[in-house]
Amino acid sequence: xxxxxxxxxLVIEKLILIAVVVFGSLGIALxxxxxxxxVAAILQDRPGPNRAGPFGLLQPLADGVKLIMKEEIIPNAAxxxxxxxxxxxxxxxxxMTCAVIPWGSDIELFGRKIALQIADINIGxxxxxxxxxxxxYGIMIGGWxxxxxxxxxxxxxxxxxxxxxxxxxxxxxxxLLMTTESLSLKTIVEQQVKGNWWNIVYQPLxxxxxxxxxxxxxxxxxxxxxxAENELNxxxxxxxxxMKLGFYLFAEYINMIMSSAxxxxxxxxxxxxxxxxxxxxxxxxxxxIGVGTLLIKIVLFIFLFMWIRWTIPRFRYxxxxxxxxxxxxxxxxxxxxxxxxxxxxxx
Amino acid sequence: MQPxxxxxxxxxxxxxxxxxxxxxxxxxxGMFITFSHMFKKQPTTRYPEEKRAFSxxxxxxxxxxxxxxxxxxxxxxxLCAVACPAEAIxxxxxxxxxxxxxxxxxxxxxxxxxxxxxxxIFCGLCEEACPKxxxxxxxxxxxxxxxxxGFIYGKPDLLIPNPKTEASDLALARGVEA
Numbered sequence: 001x002x003x004x005x006x007x008x009x010l011v012i013e014k015l016i017l018i019a020v021v022v023f024g025s026l027g028i029a030l031x032x033x034x035x036x037x038x039v040a041a042i043l044q045d046r047p048g049p050n051r052a053g054p055f056g057l058l059q060p061l062a063d064g065v066k067l068i069m070k071e072e073i074i075p076n077a078a079x080x081x082x083x084x085x086x087x088x089x090x091x092x093x094x095x096m097t098c099a100v101i102p103w104g105s106d107i108e109l110f111g112r113k114i115a116l117q118i119a120d121i122n123i124g125x126x127x128x129x130x131x132x133x134x135x136x137y138g139i140m141i142g143g144w145x146x147x148x149x150x151x152x153x154x155x156x157x158x159x160x161x162x163x164x165x166x167x168x169x170x171x172x173x174x175x176l177l178m179t180t181e182s183l184s185l186k187t188i189v190e191q192q193v194k195g196n197w198w199n200i201v202y203q204p205l206x207x208x209x210x211x212x213x214x215x216x217x218x219x220x221x222x223x224x225x226x227x228a229e230n231e232l233n234x235x236x237x238x239x240x241x242x243m244k245l246g247f248y249l250f251a252e253y254i255n256m257i258m259s260s261a262x263x264x265x266x267x268x269x270x271x272x273x274x275x276x277x278x279x280x281x282x283x284x285x286x287x288x289i290g291v292g293t294l295l296i297k298i299v300l301f302i303f304l305f306m307w308i309r310w311t312i313p314r315f316r317y318x319x320x321x322x323x324x325x326x327x328x329x330x331x332x333x334x335x336x337x338x339x340x341x342x343x344x345x346x347x
Numbered sequence: 348m349q350p351x352x353x354x355x356x357x358x359x360x361x362x363x364x365x366x367x368x369x370x371x372x373x374x375x376x377g378m379f380i381t382f383s384h385m386f387k388k389q390p391t392t393r394y395p396e397e398k399r400a401f402s403x404x405x406x407x408x409x410x411x412x413x414x415x416x417x418x419x420x421x422x423x424x425x426l427c428a429v430a431c432p433a434e435a436i437x438x439x440x441x442x443x444x445x446x447x448x449x450x451x452x453x454x455x456x457x458x459x460x461x462x463x464x465x466x467x468i469f470c471g472l473c474e475e476a477c478p479k480x481x482x483x484x485x486x487x488x489x490x491x492x493x494x495x496x497g498f499i500y501g502k503p504d505l506l507i508p509n510p511k512t513e514a515s516d517l518a519l520a521r522g523v524e525a
Contacts, residue, residue, distance in 0.1 A: 043381045311381045
């Protein structure tokens, strides 16, 4: 008597996919740190890291070894459990986002149809939002547990910044969801693959707002107030050393990759290669082209993030709050209104 | 004061217009400026592979000179040590014995000659003070060292290779220094 017909193939398939996605994003994050330094250098007329290996390509490994070899310091006054939990939470939250990102169309292997997405849940975007707001707990807990006033100050900043910009981000997204009528990322991407236009055409203002809010959510310049070097002494990771510091820095880069992936999926067609009919090639090849396309879009977004970082100085805190509450949210509401009106008018 | 160039501009204190308050346009302008720097020539000298030439008056590490027959020129008169404003030079004199004529040019020579490179300010006054053309400032600088003791250069570190017996070394040193 079979109570549960358990599909072991599905488990193995998903486990492999999870491993590939997690280690893939860790690997990309590793090279994003290298990319950051290289982009910064090139934008500032410098050669950048070029000593470790050809073109300095082994630099991330050298950085990693250096981080691991450093002494692990837990301050006496710190709350030890939470101090260790902080970076772990930041890392977990940023990696969890990748569960709902559709990396490509379905492929066929060993007679099975495999979706290149860890979980196609019908509330994908809601899940992303939930996890992204979890990310601030890592910063909050780490900053509080350090028992250092600068760290605490910075975690307070991080929390209020996250709350302020999540509102605008959500409102910008609701306008998009009104046009797509689905919360599933897979469905949103498929609509863009099948339709003529990417969502950026329908939601330019929404994308701009979402992008700015994403910068703020990732604590990237010009919104990197939580780790303001000059006034807060590196903020919440001031007391951290060795790989715990590495985890925080890594989590920031993974956040960047994930928000790039989400922006690419929601506004720029995800794995859709423009002016190319996927049905003309074999499904597996089409899926691989799709994965490559999405990766290229992610890289372009990461470059944009870095380009902005090395161009614009940091906002002042009151400017940040003014921008968030007095500009972004009204604009997002306005965008919502226009979108609603256009949908009503059946345009 | 009259401006020396026409680059000076009065700062505008006018309230920001709508487009300026939007920031976005200025941000995009700034981003194009940084983008244009991607294609600019890098002024970097990639140091160990590529070295910048010193100026002809560069005053670097000292060398103790020998004459054409390979004899040390220094007579330990101590004028360099007196001239040295940083008091970096110490020496001990000794008398030349019979049979050492091929080693030392005059009857008196420096048995010990030390320059503390951490004290030295590379002013070149020792070079100017020397009546025997025995000390010169070369075109290299003191390499890094792990201890302070390592920066006290003795005669073996300072003397140039003997042009009679170590001609190839001397040529090499000249070639590197040039």
